[in-house]
Amino acid sequence: MSDAHDSVDGVAFDRDEVVIDGDEIRLYERMSDGTQWPSVSTVVSQRDTPEKDEGIQGWRDFLNSRPDRPDPDDVLSYKGWRGTLAHWKALESLASYDLAGDEEVEAYEGLKGWEYRYEDALSRADDEVEWFTERFREMAEQEGIARFDDDGDVIEHRVKKVEQYVFDPEVGYAGQYDLLYEHADKGTVLADLKTSKSDSKAQLFERKFPDYGLQLAAYARAANYDVDHVQLLWASPDTEEYAVVDEDEMPRSRASYETKFVALTRELRETLDGYDI
Numbered sequence: 001m002s003d004a005h006d007s008v009d010g011v012a013f014d015r016d017e018v019v020i021d022g023d024e025i026r027l028y029e030r031m032s033d034g035t036q037w038p039s040v041s042t043v044v045s046q047r048d049t050p051e052k053d054e055g056i057q058g059w060r061d062f063l064n065s066r067p068d069r070p071d072p073d074d075v076l077s078y079k080g081w082r083g084t085l086a087h088w089k090a091l092e093s094l095a096s097y098d099l100a101g102d103e104e105v106e107a108y109e110g111l112k113g114w115e116y117r118y119e120d121a122l123s124r125a126d127d128e129v130e131w132f133t134e135r136f137r138e139m140a141e142q143e144g145i146a147r148f149d150d151d152g153d154v155i156e157h158r159v160k161k162v163e164q165y166v167f168d169p170e171v172g173y174a175g176q177y178d179l180l181y182e183h184a185d186k187g188t189v190l191a192d193l194k195t196s197k198s199d200s201k202a203q204l205f206e207r208k209f210p211d212y213g214l215q216l217a218a219y220a221r222a223a224n225y226d227v228d229h230v231q232l233l234w235a236s237p238d239t240e241e242y243a244v245v246d247e248d249e250m251p252r253s254r255a256s257y258e259t260k261f262v263a264l265t266r267e268l269r270e271t272l273d274g275y276d277i
Contacts, residue, residue, distance in 0.1 A: 013165075013174070015039075020275055028167060028174035037167055038272065040175030040218045043265045044211050070117050078116050081107035082125045082237070083195045087163075087178065089129050090136040090193060093154050094146060094179070095162040128237035132195060135235035135242040143189075143231075143244060145181045158182045166222035173265045177219035180227075186246075187228030190220050197238040201245060204234060209251050210260065216247075217257035230254060 012031040017024055026039040060072045084107040092099050114121040133152070140146045146157035160180045167174035179191040192215065198204040212232060220227040235242035247254055 011167075013167075020272075025272070028165075030167075035169070036272075037169070037172050037174040038265070038268055040173060040215055040261075043173055043218070043261065043268055044214050046264055046268050047211070047214075074116060077110065078121060078125070079195070079197075081110045082128055085111075085125060086129045086132040086195050086237075087193055090133045091162050091178065093148075093152065094157055094159045099163055131237055131240070132235050136193065136233060139233050139235070139242065139244050143181075143233075144184050145179070145191075160188070160225070164223070166219060166224065168218075168222040171221075171262050171265050172269050173218065173222070175215075175219060175222065177223065179233075180223065180225060183229065188225055189229045189231060190216065190223060190225075190227045191231045191233050192216060192219070194232050194234045195236060196234065197236050198234075199239050199241055201234075201243050201249070204243075204245070205251055210257060213250050213252060213254070213257040214261045214264070217254050218261045220254065221258055221261075 014029045014031060016027045016029060016036075018027060019025070023045075024042075026042045027036045028039060029036045063069045063072045063075070084103050088099050088104050108122070111122040111125050116124060137146075137148050137152065141148065144158060146159065147155040149155055158181050160182060161177075162179055163176060164180065165174065165176045177190055178193045181189055181191070183189045192212070194208075194212065196204060196208050198207060216230040216232070220230050230247045232245040234245055250257075
């Protein structure tokens with residue numbers, strides 16, 4: 001299923017999804033010669049995580065056993081669509097072009113007219129996206145990314161790139177990071193926005209790393225800039241907790257995450273070589 005026609009530094013590419021042995025694989029294809037790279041998120045999803053998988057299955061079994069609880073697939077759909085709209089709403093004022101695309105349309109249409117947990121899904125998501133956007137602006141002002149007026153309009157900013165596609169032909173992967181900006185003390189910072197449900201930074205580290213560390217390291221390696229620092233701008237609409245998570249707070253170094261990501265990419269590419277895609 002092809003859903004995009006974008007470019008990186010003038011190199012046109014498509015994004016496609018294929019299913020191999022039951023797993024969804026997102027691929028970026030260079031239009032000029034058909035070269036394909038797996039996405040960053042696809043590479044990270046190949047990591048062997050038996051404890052995480054067991055926990056997810058336990059969560060699914062619990063929800064499925066309780067008729068008063070939502071279907072787990074509905075929960076995942078809602079949070080995915082809400083996250084897409086949250087990224088768009090938070091970043092749109094910092095971009096020099098319209099960020100709305102097929103994914104944003106799909107999210108809006110998916111939520112529209114749907115009842116989720118006994119509420120109108122779109123209205124609920126709108127409220128939570130607005131909360132996320134307000135927290136993002138607080139963190140953006142704290143980090144010197146931008147200043148906003150009372151209406152949320154940008155007064156000034158230090159943003160270099162927003163929702164930028166990148167690829168690394170040497171290792172063989174591609175992806176899209178959220179934000180690149182210039183910090184007064186940290187230098188050039190690559191940041192990703194996250195809406196994950198967690199009660200604290202410590203719980204975020206426990207539940208979501210090394211996945212987030214691997215993603216950040218991959219984006220920084222592939223970026224067409226010398227990235228001095230990586231960070232997460234995290235705000236959870238589910239728990240109303242939020243925080244800036246800097247590189248030096250993360251459980252492991254960026255270098256170690258990068259080494260692991262490169263190894264995962266090479267393993268996945270060896271697997272993909274065995275299929276006609």
